[in-house]
Amino acid sequence: MRRALLGTRLSSGCVVVLLVIVCGALVGPWLAPWPADEIDWDAIDQAPNATHWFGTDGVGRDLFARTLDGARTSLAIAALATLVSTLIGIPWGAAAGYLGGAVDQAMMRVVDGMYALPFVLLVILLVVAFGRNILLLFVALGAVSWLDIARIVRGQTLAARHEAYVDAARALGAGRWRVILRHIIPNVIGPAVVYATLTIPGVIIAESFISFLGLGVQEPRTSWGMLIAEGARNMHSSPWQLLFPAALLALTLFALNILGDRLRDAWTGAEPQARRHIYGASSSHGRNRAT
Amino acid sequence: MPLAGIVHGTMTRFVLRRLLFAFVTAWAVVSVTFFLLRLAPGGPFDGERPLPPAVEANLRAAYHLDESLPRQYLRYVASVLRGDLGPSFRQRDFSVNELLGRGLPVSLAVGGAALSLALGVGIAAGAWAGWHRDAPSDRVVALLATAGLAFPPIIVAPVLVLVFAVALRWLPAGGNDTAVHYLLPAVALGLPYAAAFARLTRGGVIEALARPHVQTARAKGLPKSRIFLRHVAPVAALPALSFLGPAAAALLAGSMVVEEVFSLPGLGRYFVQGALNRDYTLVMGTVIVYAGLVLTFNFLVDLGYSRLDPRIRHA
Numbered sequence: 001m002r003r004a005l006l007g008t009r010l011s012s013g014c015v016v017v018l019l020v021i022v023c024g025a026l027v028g029p030w031l032a033p034w035p036a037d038e039i040d041w042d043a044i045d046q047a048p049n050a051t052h053w054f055g056t057d058g059v060g061r062d063l064f065a066r067t068l069d070g071a072r073t074s075l076a077i078a079a080l081a082t083l084v085s086t087l088i089g090i091p092w093g094a095a096a097g098y099l100g101g102a103v104d105q106a107m108m109r110v111v112d113g114m115y116a117l118p119f120v121l122l123v124i125l126l127v128v129a130f131g132r133n134i135l136l137l138f139v140a141l142g143a144v145s146w147l148d149i150a151r152i153v154r155g156q157t158l159a160a161r162h163e164a165y166v167d168a169a170r171a172l173g174a175g176r177w178r179v180i181l182r183h184i185i186p187n188v189i190g191p192a193v194v195y196a197t198l199t200i201p202g203v204i205i206a207e208s209f210i211s212f213l214g215l216g217v218q219e220p221r222t223s224w225g226m227l228i229a230e231g232a233r234n235m236h237s238s239p240w241q242l243l244f245p246a247a248l249l250a251l252t253l254f255a256l257n258i259l260g261d262r263l264r265d266a267w268t269g270a271e272p273q274a275r276r277h278i279y280g281a282s283s284s285h286g287r288n289r290a291t
Numbered sequence: 292m293p294l295a296g297i298v299h300g301t302m303t304r305f306v307l308r309r310l311l312f313a314f315v316t317a318w319a320v321v322s323v324t325f326f327l328l329r330l331a332p333g334g335p336f337d338g339e340r341p342l343p344p345a346v347e348a349n350l351r352a353a354y355h356l357d358e359s360l361p362r363q364y365l366r367y368v369a370s371v372l373r374g375d376l377g378p379s380f381r382q383r384d385f386s387v388n389e390l391l392g393r394g395l396p397v398s399l400a401v402g403g404a405a406l407s408l409a410l411g412v413g414i415a416a417g418a419w420a421g422w423h424r425d426a427p428s429d430r431v432v433a434l435l436a437t438a439g440l441a442f443p444p445i446i447v448a449p450v451l452v453l454v455f456a457v458a459l460r461w462l463p464a465g466g467n468d469t470a471v472h473y474l475l476p477a478v479a480l481g482l483p484y485a486a487a488f489a490r491l492t493r494g495g496v497i498e499a500l501a502r503p504h505v506q507t508a509r510a511k512g513l514p515k516s517r518i519f520l521r522h523v524a525p526v527a528a529l530p531a532l533s534f535l536g537p538a539a540a541a542l543l544a545g546s547m548v549v550e551e552v553f554s555l556p557g558l559g560r561y562f563v564q565g566a567l568n569r570d571y572t573l574v575m576g577t578v579i580v581y582a583g584l585v586l587t588f589n590f591l592v593d594l595g596y597s598r599l600d601p602r603i604r605h606a
Contacts, residue, residue, distance in 0.1 A: 109312065113315075115537060124562070124563075124566055128569075129330055130331070208445050212445050213547060213551065214563075235449060235457060239453055246446045246449070250442055
């Protein structure tokens, strides 16, 4: 695991970049010389300079502080949504794989059906239906991004259900739910966590997408998507308002993608044979998604 | 062939099963969306100031909003089955069919252009990289493909406008008057998918090259082009093919941001507008069109997949 993360210059560089961004997001309010919501009346719409490192926005708020503030929102939503997705995906996949038969069929049909849909639509509908609060946003994002994890866990469970420790637990009289909760899930959680890291960039993109459209996070809170939307509106006169948040978002996504790949390779092994074992002949199609 | 023979043919059964699945999914989507929207607080007639009660009652009656929810649902499903998506609640003079009829061609043009771009560039680059595994060109493609995934339309679209429309003034910043107007939107939308297809194709080619039948073909000394087209390509195409369905779905949904940035009057704008205004019928109509497109596409992909990999039919 450590070799996967720090093995090459590229991947250790990504770890450093992510650490810097996450720390910046965490200590942002103390790090930035200006509060994110304070208006500097002498510096409205200013280009980057010594006082305002990333410049200011149209009403004179410091863009460096706002970008860090946005980072905190985007990263927090991504982390919580990913947590929600594992809480749904792991039990779902383990139950489907262990119970098998018609139950498995029905459960995986639901997954297939959800795969078939543009899931951002569903998130937007949920947000519109239940009001725009941030709690709902990450629950909704988590509720639509558990599909990959459920698939992986199911594949792992299919392989694990005939292991000796499962037979032993059954012989000792453990019921199916006890076997699933106490024996299957702890043993399949490794790959599930690896795949959870791969869903983080997707969730970040989805959140920024929704906030960009004006349906997500609301003022005075901000997120990368909102900042990019604002920057896109003002890019003719003040391109820095677009470029800083966009660059930070791209950097984060790039680092997360590289590290996710490395972790996955470390877990599944570089050999195609091993990879096939993970994906299994689990479902009619091992669909991948970019977002 | 007698009828029983056709019904029991594996291929026919596979097709029927997939069709049934598509219909059930479509029905589930319609139902979930319908009830979700009706659960939402606020209605389509909330305006800046409240309407007189009598007017609102009349409006509700005219749009059948005064009926019980199950009745409204049945009425709506029946009308959708007839191909009528109802009147728009907010844009009073238009039916949803008319509005979507205008938006759909724009979205299809952007999505289609982006998809062709992604497939063309992604598959060519991925196949080249996989065939020349570990060569410098492979490393470059692999890195670019990972980088490409880090540039979703939300970043690329505004930056492209900034560079090519605002700074260089080479291309138009928005609108859909000519084919040139679709160039930047297609690039912005297609880029991450080009990267995804490149990665999948590269992996597919590498995996195919390791297969015994390909090694046999090489040992026989067949020409490279023949090995590639006859033995590698059908195996290597599978991962990319299975990603086509989700990619098409995401391209359609992703086009919302691109339509916003480039002021294209496509489906996505109607969806966002409708969602913000609680224009129930318009939102429902957009979702149905999206789902219909995606399910049709997935169905075709499944058919193609089962031709390339017959094991699927027996799954």
